[in-house]
Amino acid sequence: YVWPSPQLDALEAMRWDQNRFGIAPLIRPCDLFIFGPANSGRSNAADWIRTAYHDMATYNITDGTGGMDASIRFAAEQARPENAGDGFANTLNVLQPVSNRYVSSLLTSLTLIRIAAAQKLPSRGGRLDAAVPNQPGVPEPQEGLDSHVASFSRQGFTKEEMIGLVACGHTFGGVQHATFPTIVPDLHDSNNVDSVAHFDTTNTHFDNNVATEYISGTTLNPLVVGLNDTTNSDKRIFGSDGNATMEAFAQSPDLFASTCANLFARMLDTVPKGVQLTDVITPLPVKPNTIKLIYDALTETIAFSGEVRLWDVPANLSRVVRMLWDDRSGSTSTANNITLSTGSIIPIGSRHTATWYFFNLFPLSASSGVSSIRFVVDGKLEDQQGKGFAVNDDLVFANSSCSMPADGTGTFDVAVRKDVAPTRVYLEQTSRDSTSRPIIVEIDMTPKPVDSSKAYAIWSANVSSTFESYTIGAEVGGVKITRGLGMSLNQFGECSS
Numbered sequence: 001y002v003w004p005s006p007q008l009d010a011l012e013a014m015r016w017d018q019n020r021f022g023i024a025p026l027i028r029p030c031d032l033f034i035f036g037p038a039n040s041g042r043s044n045a046a047d048w049i050r051t052a053y054h055d056m057a058t059y060n061i062t063d064g065t066g067g068m069d070a071s072i073r074f075a076a077e078q079a080r081p082e083n084a085g086d087g088f089a090n091t092l093n094v095l096q097p098v099s100n101r102y103v104s105s106l107l108t109s110l111t112l113i114r115i116a117a118a119q120k121l122p123s124r125g126g127r128l129d130a131a132v133p134n135q136p137g138v139p140e141p142q143e144g145l146d147s148h149v150a151s152f153s154r155q156g157f158t159k160e161e162m163i164g165l166v167a168c169g170h171t172f173g174g175v176q177h178a179t180f181p182t183i184v185p186d187l188h189d190s191n192n193v194d195s196v197a198h199f200d201t202t203n204t205h206f207d208n209n210v211a212t213e214y215i216s217g218t219t220l221n222p223l224v225v226g227l228n229d230t231t232n233s234d235k236r237i238f239g240s241d242g243n244a245t246m247e248a249f250a251q252s253p254d255l256f257a258s259t260c261a262n263l264f265a266r267m268l269d270t271v272p273k274g275v276q277l278t279d280v281i282t283p284l285p286v287k288p289n290t291i292k293l294i295y296d297a298l299t300e301t302i303a304f305s306g307e308v309r310l311w312d313v314p315a316n317l318s319r320v321v322r323m324l325w326d327d328r329s330g331s332t333s334t335a336n337n338i339t340l341s342t343g344s345i346i347p348i349g350s351r352h353t354a355t356w357y358f359f360n361l362f363p364l365s366a367s368s369g370v371s372s373i374r375f376v377v378d379g380k381l382e383d384q385q386g387k388g389f390a391v392n393d394d395l396v397f398a399n400s401s402c403s404m405p406a407d408g409t410g411t412f413d414v415a416v417r418k419d420v421a422p423t424r425v426y427l428e429q430t431s432r433d434s435t436s437r438p439i440i441v442e443i444d445m446t447p448k449p450v451d452s453s454k455a456y457a458i459w460s461a462n463v464s465s466t467f468e469s470y471t472i473g474a475e476v477g478g479v480k481i482t483r484g485l486g487m488s489l490n491q492f493g494e495c496s497s
């Protein structure tokens with residue numbers, strides 16, 4: 001995709017740049033469980049994967065209802081017997097706060113699956129959080145094989161795919177005594193105080209041991225060798241094709257990994273009818289980030305700062321990264337270039353690196369502004385195949401914005417370029433609706449008297465929090481536009497009176 005695209009930029013960062021933008025600390029080490037002691041026997045990873053499946057399993061391929069839409073966040077869904085346990089509430093407690101106008105509540109859980117299961121799994125965005133709970137439909141262990149086959153068929157999976165998906169899910173975690181006391185007894189194990197009977201011996205890792213142990217007859221999977229045969233659903237499912245699929249998985253870790261990557265991708269992309277997923281999101285080789293423009297009316301300048309990420313470039317301390325920019329008229333003066341500060345290298349798992357270069361607050365003439373930037377990396381031009389990286393200087397925060405620490409309030413000033421003529425300018429604040437979906441609340445701004453000697457006019461609004469982050473919104477020619485990096489008042493000075 002072409003940068004900038006606020007939604008794809010956010011999804012790309014969440015998917016690929018986990019160390020900087022999100023959830024890596026919640027899944028490393030693999031057995032991390034933040035809702036209980038280290039010896040609980042449980043893990044965040046297992047909870048999140050089960051959550052993703054239970055969210056999807058309501059899908060009805062006939063009418064396109066249900067599917068991946070974060071409806072599992074509704075208490076009414078979590079209260080159903082098919083959703084026994086606190087794993088869903090735990091998952092949502094962690095992931096919902098990370099969601100925003102561009103990233104749905106369950107996206108991070110999906111991201112985790114992609115990271116855990118197969119880095120190469122294609123990743124798409126565009127899922128939407130449901131407004132109401134879905135119909136029930138998650139399979140339960142006491143059901144017979146025919147019922148499970150019918151259930152997976154309704155979800156869009158064949159019998160063979162059912163065997164695969166269950167094996168791929170059940171390489172993580174296990175069955176808890178507290179939730180399923182008739183399947184798992186109290187284990188009286190000080191290394192597993194929640195008495196979780198794990199599906200395989202490597203329950204926090206993605207590997208084919210669920211299959212090798214099943215085929216070799218050493219499995220302790222409680223849904224295969226449980227004392228009550230009625231709830232041995234994995235035994236019935238795994239054996240339903242004469243063990244052909246499980247044999248093949250046991251013989252080939254690669255086949256297991258690639259099959260699971262496919263099936264997980266299918267599971268994650270099973271969305272309600274009408275939801276349009278994006279193209280596969282791949283990491284941008286060169287990605288500007290945190291581009292910040294701040295107008296100063298006293299000096300008629302714009303302070304300009306930001307950073308750029310180079311993806312998967314070799315470590316090289318002597319690399320020279322320069323930035324060139326076009327002013328608003330599109331012309332590039334040879335003076336419009338700067339060498340960026342030496343990068344910091346952030347490993348992304350064991351497979352990728354992100355190397356960051358920075359530029360800091362240098363003033364541009366407000367009458368010339370900036371329209372586009374490009375980079376030169378060790379002499380090679382990086383400009384999105386000639387398109388450049390567009391930068392908007394039409395609506396920017398003004399440094400006359402100020403806070404009053406005494407009462408935690410303050411004033412935002414937004415500078416509006418005089419040729420723009422918006423009918424409305426407002427601050428955008430992210431809030432939640434009654435079902436916890438992110439929504440944007442608009443705080444109207446009022447124009448100040450115009451100073452004809454300046455390139456920008458100022459619009460103002462008082463806000464009651466110096467910590468809340470706002471972006472800029474405006475209506476121009478009947479169209480709503482969003483601008484700016486989110487900023488809070490405590491990033492500006494104190495008000496003088």
Ligand code: HEM
Pocket residue numbers: 042043045046047049050053084085087139140141142148165166168169170172173174175176177179180196233237
């Ligand atoms: C017939 C189909 C299935 C049945 C009857 C079934 C049943 C169960 C049961 C009873 C548990 C124990 C939950 C607990 O104690 O908290 C469980 C755990 C789990 N299931 Fe399934 N499951 C099925 C399919 C799947 C699929 C398709 C996936 C994923 C693709 C999946 C992923 C998981 C995971 C990751 C756990 C471990 C949760 C944890 O340890 O916290 N399951 N399953």
